Every structure is written in structure tokens, then in C-alpha cells.
Amino acid sequence: MRNIIKIAAKNLLRYKRRTLLTTALIALGVVSVLLFIAVSGSFKSLMIGQITDSVMGHVQIHRKGYVASIDSLPLNRNLNAKQMAKVEEILRAEPAVESFTLRLRLGAMFSNFTETTNIRLNAVVPEDEFRAMPLLASRLSEKKAGEELLVPGGVLIPALLAKGMQVTVGDTVVLVATNRDGSVNGKPFTVHGVLDGISGPGGRDGAIHLDDAKELLRISGVEISEIAVRLKDIDDLPAVTALLEQQLGGLTNKEGQPVFEVHTWEKLSPFYNIAKMIDLMTLFIKVMLVAIVLVSIMNVMIMAVYERIGEIGTIAAIGTTPGKILALFLAEGFLLAIVGTATGTVISLLAIAALNSAAITFNFGMQTGLLLQPAISVGQIAPILAMVIFISVLASLQPAWKAAKMDPIAALRHV
Amino acid sequence: MSLVEAKRLEKTYVSGEVQVQAIRGVDFTIAPGSFVSFVGPSGSGKSTLLNMIGCLDPPTGGTLSIADTDVSTLSRKEGARFRGEHIGFVFQDFNLIPVLTVYENIEYPLLMVQSWPQAERKKRISQVLAAVGMADQAQKYPGQISGGQKQRVAVARALITNPKLVLADEPTANLDRETANRIIALMKEMRDEFGTTFIFSTHDPKVVKNAETIFTLEDGALKQTDTGGIYA
Incomplete structure (x- = not known):
């Protein structure tokens, strides 16, 4: 040869x-x-x-039917304490999962005392959210000096809203929300930061502390709209998704319908x-x-x-x-x-x-x-x-x- | 004992509905170590006969045996192997490979046809290069040597595998008189040194007069067989 x-x-x-x-x-x-x-x-x-590291995570878990009506941010399709505990148990047992964050998503009216508009909010536990979304902090173009990024009473608002409503860090604003029963409640917040938008769902949402959302919506127990999961390696996405679908898909309600739905970022983001x-x-x-x-x-x-x-x-x-x-x-x-x-x-x-x-x-x-x-x-x-x-x-x-x-x-x- | 034996050998070419009988029932035998020439006018069948003896063209009738092997039934691959083993070729246009040196041209059959080990290859090439008087030109390319030298290299390449038979088709046609004489003398020396049979197809009287057996062909038939150097 x-x-x-x-x-x-x-x-x-x-x-x-x-x-x-x-x-x-x-x-x-x-x-x-x-x-x-x-x-x-x-x-x-x-x-x-x-997309995955600052807003969506790699996988999201919702109650069945939530994603189909996600534009209206339905509060009647949230996960309850028992359902959430089951999901947490499965996620903590999975070695491929690096971290996850619990979110209560809501729509509210945003007022700067002279003007009012709509805002979509993610109510989160800040430590969990920033751990699961490591690039979220980098989206803050302005932030309140000397304080944690998000504390109770604080709100992070999207840049376009801040510009349109002429609101800056340190200003007081009022958020007014309607709860599941139709009851309206309002609460003043301090702007703690301005978030740059990114393409895709959730890319122009604001954020508040989960405790504030409970108070605003008069929720006494535990309610969560979505769980965003971050994996250690994105290459494990198909395997972990299949595992979660298998473990959560078998759980049904009294009518025999599945309780949960599992979506990868690919199914949720148009960037895919x-x-x-x-x-x-x-x-x-x-x-x-x-x-x-x-x-x-x-x-x-x-x-x-x-x-x-x-x-x-x-x-x-x-x-x-x-x-x-x-x-x-x-x-x-x-x-x-x-x-x-x-x-x-x-x-x-x-x-x-x-x-x-x-x-x-x-x-x-x-x-x-x-x-x-x-x-x-x-x-x-x-x-x-x-x-x-x-x-x-x-x-x-x-x-x-x-x-x-x-x-x-x-x-x-x-x- | 014969090296080449042809019995009622025939070759017919078919082109559409036309049949051309190039060789018509030829019989001959050639002994080992002979210096043989096929002569005849153009179209008499010399080259066809040489091609059949060289296993390049199968006969359409009769039998042809070389070194006790019936070569008329060999497949193309078997024919190639048989040629590589038993037959050397010397062409009118030398047909050296231009990208290979003199040494590499001579080495080619040992490498690509017979797969000799390097040490034996080197020894054999040195021996043949010296025999054809080209030892000092070994690293030159064909484009750097004369026509006579090219034909010496071609003779060396034909002899390198120590074949029983060398077929030479008009080997002196492209050489001047003096060079042609030297090449004929060289081939005779090689026959004497290595015992190789040389078969020529030629018009050249210089080759013919040196042949020990002369077969004269006419219209594909063997008209005359002369032995003993009658043209000398």
C-alpha cells in the first residue's frame, strides 16, 4: 500500500x-x-x-394545560403544595439537575402615580432564581447600590417599561393585581433594578419576591406556576426530559388526567x-x-x-x-x-x-x-x-x- | 522441450458484421533461450501474434502454451499475473513512466507486480543496471536521458523479474543505427547472461540478421521458418 x-x-x-x-x-x-x-x-x-441561563432554564414543569393558556397567566392552573413537593422530590433525586427555581407568574397593573400600564411578573425566591439563572444578574443594566438584587418590597422591571414610564432605580411604584377569586389588591414597591430584555417568552418580564406575590394575591398556602430546571450539562436534556416525563407523566388527578406537563426550552422558545x-x-x-x-x-x-x-x-x-x-x-x-x-x-x-x-x-x-x-x-x-x-x-x-x-x-x- | 508452443492458433476480430481473420491456424514452437523474430509486412499479424504470446489478447482458436501453461484460457487477472511472473516487455516507444527515475522504473515490477523485499530488490536492480550499463544514470528521470538509454532502461525493466520470455515489439524503430545495434547486442548479451528467450516483432533487418529463428508471416499465416541466421 x-x-x-x-x-x-x-x-x-x-x-x-x-x-x-x-x-x-x-x-x-x-x-x-x-x-x-x-x-x-x-x-x-x-x-x-x-435564553436558558437568564430566563427559561433548560426544562420547565407546569400543571397540565398551563402552557396552552400561558398568555393569560392563569392563577387557577398553579401547582399546589403537594404537587410541588412531588416535583421537588424527583428533581432533588436526579443527579443531572444542577438547580431549580419555583415561580409564581402573574399579571399586574404598574403605576408610577401619574401613569398606569400592564406588567408581567415572575414572583421568585431570589437565591433559587439567581442560582438557576446564572446570567440573570448580567441582564440588570441598573441596580440599587449596596442591596441584594431582589428583596421583599423590591421589584425588577423590564427596561422598556422603565423607559416608557420614566421610572428609575429607587423610585416607588405600585403594583395592583387581581387574585384567583377576582379580588383586587395593591402594594407599593421600590424599583431595585432594570432588566434588559431578551428574545423569547419571559424575556420582558419583571420580578418580585415570592412572599410579596403571596401578599399581593392574598395566597395563604403555597402556589407555584412553573418550575424552571437547570441541568449540569445541556447534552443531558433529552435523557432528563424523558425521565421527568416518565416519572411525572404517570401521576394523574381524580379524573385520570395527567397532573403535570414537562417542556424543554426548545418547545417553549421561538429561538429553537x-x-x-x-x-x-x-x-x-x-x-x-x-x-x-x-x-x-x-x-x-x-x-x-x-x-x-x-x-x-x-x-x-x-x-x-x-x-x-x-x-x-x-x-x-x-x-x-x-x-x-x-x-x-x-x-x-x-x-x-x-x-x-x-x-x-x-x-x-x-x-x-x-x-x-x-x-x-x-x-x-x-x-x-x-x-x-x-x-x-x-x-x-x-x-x-x-x-x-x-x-x-x-x-x-x-x- | 519448448517454452512457447502454438497449435492451429487463430485470431479473428469482429467489427459489427465484418470478421477479420488476423491469424490463420499458425503452428510453431520456440525453445528456451532462443532469439526469435517474427517478420512480415504491415498487417501480416506480427503484433497480433506477439500480443497473444504476451497474454494481452486471447486467441479465438487453437491453443497457446507458454512455460507449460495453456494461456489461451486465462482470465484478465490471471493473464496479468502470468505476465508479471513470466514475461517482460520492450516497447517501440520505450514506455517508461515519466515521474519515476531510472531506478524506480526498473524497480516498478518488483514493487507493484512481484512484491520483492527491499534488500533483494536493491541487489537485483544494481545487478541489472550494471548489466545494461546504466548504473551511473540511476537517479535520472526518463526525460533526462537519450533514446538509446531509455531503451536500455526498458530492457532492464523487462529483465528485472528474471522472466522466461521477453517480447519486443519493434524495439529499434525509434533508434539510430548505432544505438539500435548496441541495443540488439545488449539483448543478446542478456539472453546469454540470464538465459532469457527474446521474441521480436520487427521490420528492422539489423534485428532480423541477429535472430536465430525467423518466422515470416503473410496475411496471418506462417509462410516460412528459417533457422541458423540465414540473413547474417
């Missing part, structure tokens, strides 16, 4: 310019794909991270569709790479066979078997792919390093100054390289087969 590779390399070097152009084309294709994967992957993971679009674009880029490799290698190998018909006749005449002639031409396609992919990979890694050192930022929706950090793993590079090499050998197969099947006498007569 080493001899076949050696002779194939010598054959490629006889047409230096053509070999250089072909490998350059393959390298360019590889660079395009790897850079696209690295950059789009950075964008995707950044956006997914923003953007992520899927990015994946689809990556697939198209890969298909283009396949086409580039297929056409360029096949073209070069067809030319190589045509130009060396006499030589093929000679080596066949002196006893080279058709199998070895086939291997010789396949080896040429293989070598072109190896050199092209190796060059492309090196250029891609250098370009990724350059992009990282350039610290490029971009804006997405309400978010500004997001740092692009392209990265690519061996697990992402290896399939691309394997695909290019496979396609190259495949593209060489037809010309190589033709060479192997050539009649030695006709080949020797060829001028």
Missing part, C-alpha cells in the same frame, strides 16, 4: 498546478464549512445560553426554530462542499486517466493487476483529499483563533455587545474530514474503474 501511495504522490506532483488548484478548492470548501460551523455554533450557543434554521444552513453548506469535492476530484481524475492511457497500458502489460491500477487512482483522489482537508483545517483553526483575538461583538434583538467566540471541536471537524475523504475516493472511483478495466492493447496504441 505504501508503494501505491508513493507512486500516486509522484503522479500528482507531475501536474503541480492542477494538483494545487484542486487541493486549494477542497481546502476552501473545508474552510467555509468549518468557519460557518464555528461562527454559527458560537452564535447559537450564545443565544441558547442567554432559528437554531434549527442555522442547522439547516450548515447542512446546505455541507452539501455544497460535497458538490465542490465531487466535481473537482472527478474532473481531475478523469483528466488524469485520459492523459495517462498509454501509461496505463504499459503498467497493465508488465503485469499490474486491475485491482492495483484501481488502487493507484483511488490513492490519488485520497491524497488530494488528505492534503486539501489538512490545509483547510489548519487555515480554519488559524482563522478561528484570529476571530477570537479580534473580539468581535454583535447585537441580537434587544441584546447588544454580544461577544462572538467561534470554536470548533474535534467531534465537529472529524465528520467533515471523513466526509470529504469519502467523497474524494468515491469521485475517483469511476475514473479509476475505467483505468482498471482498460484494454491494455488499446491503451498501448493510444496516442
